[in-house]
Amino acid sequence: MAQRRKKPTGAYHHGDLRAALLTTAAAVIRERGLHGLSLRECARRLGVSHAAPYRHFGDKAALLGALIGEGFRGLLAAGHAAMEGVADPEARLHAYGVAYVQYAVDAPEHFRVMFGAELEEKVMEPADTAAADEAFELLRTSVAALLAAEGRGDEDPLPGTLAYWSLVHGLATLLVDGRIPAEHLAGEGAVERLTRGVLEHWER
Amino acid sequence: MAQRRKKPTGAYHHGDLRAALLTTAAAVIRERGLHGLSLRECARRLGVSHAAPYRHFGDKAALLGALIGEGFRGLLAAGHAAMEGVADPEARLHAYGVAYVQYAVDAPEHFRVMFGAELEEKVMEPADTAAADEAFELLRTSVAALLAAEGRGDEDPLPGTLAYWSLVHGLATLLVDGRIPAEHLAGEGAVERLTRGVLEHWER
DNA sequence: TTCGGATGGTGACAGTGTCAACATTGCCGG
DNA sequence: CCGGCAATGTTGACACTGTCACCATCCGAA
Structure with a gap:
């Protein structure tokens, strides 16, 4: 109190x-x-x-906008923390992916506002939209780095970025919305195991 | 009028x-x-x-529940229609995936209610929840069929189902929420091209 | 033909976002 | 040291919403 x-x-x-x-x-x-x-x-x-x-806050939407900013800053921080010290491009990408899903599960209230509140860009502060852009940029550069490491540095990283984002974002969304039974989230490191499982499924 | x-x-x-x-x-x-x-x-x-x-409708939530039912029945119909006449298990799965994303883009209002309205199961009619379950079952059996065709019929289809669902659902969600620039949706068959592109990216 | 259930209307209540007008406070220049 | 100004908080109002109780109308079956 x-x-x-x-x-x-x-x-x-x-x-x-x-x-x-x-x-x-x-x-x-x-x-x-x-x-x-x-x-x-x-x-x-x-x-x-x-x-x-x-x-x-001039508006309820302004409050939500600030919450969105907080959320993206948190996601970004989680991503950076997870990738810190990891050198291999693919491992870095996967670390970000796991951090993405983990953040959604840990901070569902922020995640829901970030992607569930239908509000126009107009009401958001530049600093908050910038955070969102940065989070996307981090993903983009990580994919680009992986491509470069594979000798495909001249390819457009955007399709890959989209594919990776879709996969991770889909998993996060389904988890947050309770679409995936909670038993999949039981135990220590369950989110990481689940996420890596999904990622590896596509890289067989 | x-x-x-x-x-x-x-x-x-x-x-x-x-x-x-x-x-x-x-x-x-x-x-x-x-x-x-x-x-x-x-x-x-x-x-x-x-x-x-x-x-x-006894409730606003009841209206939304009915809308959700409509949505899942529509998704199911779109899936069946897209898979009709397709024999190859992988082609069937991809057809469903494309239909999933296409339905989200075509009926964003239903899609948003289906996955964006945070309502408890309690308020939904059995017929409506059944439709949702059926849509999931169709995906599950499709994945199982693919596994069987690959001689891995004894594996649990659930991880693969989750992986496939995550990918497709993530793409659909990002599109509906306007997270992916509209230019990616311009032109005839853009959704199909985009979806197949994302799927193929993971199957290189 | 009549009557009851299904459907629609009226009015009320509490809760919400939002604004204008007013009150209190901390602080900064004289 | 103090007086006033901008920041912050309060009060009261308005329109809108979900929801309910009660009343009105209508269709079809007995």
Whole structure:
């Protein structure tokens, strides 16, 4: 219960309502799903008036946009962390793939907003769209690196990028949506095993 | 404008409001997205009172459930049609895959509801969940047939089914969500070319 | 022909996104 | 040190939504 304002002043101001709104929104989405999110509910949980969020986000869509930015930054960080120290291009690509699926499973609330909220680019901050682009670029360059290592550096990496993205994104989506029975997610390292299994199936 | 009641009686009864609601809802989703759908808007478009839909669907979720059923039946029909007359197991599988992606692109409003609406199984009619199961079964048996043809009939078809589903579903999802630039969809047979390209990329 | 169930209408309620008008606060220049 | 301004929060309102209880109308079967 140690939230709300750093210094116990008048308590009129919250302290960091913007950040609190983002984490609260994520929590609500995790509990009630994306369509169960309401700004008023977030405000209520934070003990703040129903219109307070509008001091920080012009719009509900703006909140979601910020959440999307957070999500892509997290995905990017997870990808970089997983690929760190891995040299072999194919191993790097697979590491990113596993990180992609793992992130979706670990942060389903962000993943759902990233790909499930139908919002126009227009409402997103440049910094947030940039994060999304970077995540895609990382995949693209990883595929390009693999092609180069195979002596096919002159090929367009885009078809391969699309193919790889489709596979990994499909698995992540099916898992997050509960389309794949939860028993496939039981146990330590289940996501990694599952993802590598799917990848290897196509590389027989 | 030739809708509303078959016989021009008192016009108090609509004629087939249930069916009209389903097509109208689909239209609204296509225009405004899934979160832009409201029962009242549908009722308004059909010239009917705001509570009339409740005579046919106990719930907004029930409407969505029926739409999901429609969607899976459509997907199933598209799959069967595409595989008709095709004998080679691998060709059959690919035909289903292309049909899957094509259906998503052709009926994005259904596809979005099928996989984007976070609703519990509880609210769905048995007939509708059955359709979803059948669509999955068709994929499963197709994969099993391919395995059998390759002399690996004793293997569990589930991993392969998952791998194939992930790939195709990922591509469909990315297309429907506009994650893949629309230029990849331009021209006749673009979806088929794109899908086969992705499939072949993994079978080099 | 009559009556009951199926279908549709009205009005109400709570919850939501959003805005305008107002209140409180922290902070920065004089 | 202090006075005012911008940032932040509050209150009250509006339109819209899902949903319900209650009433109206109609079709077909007994």
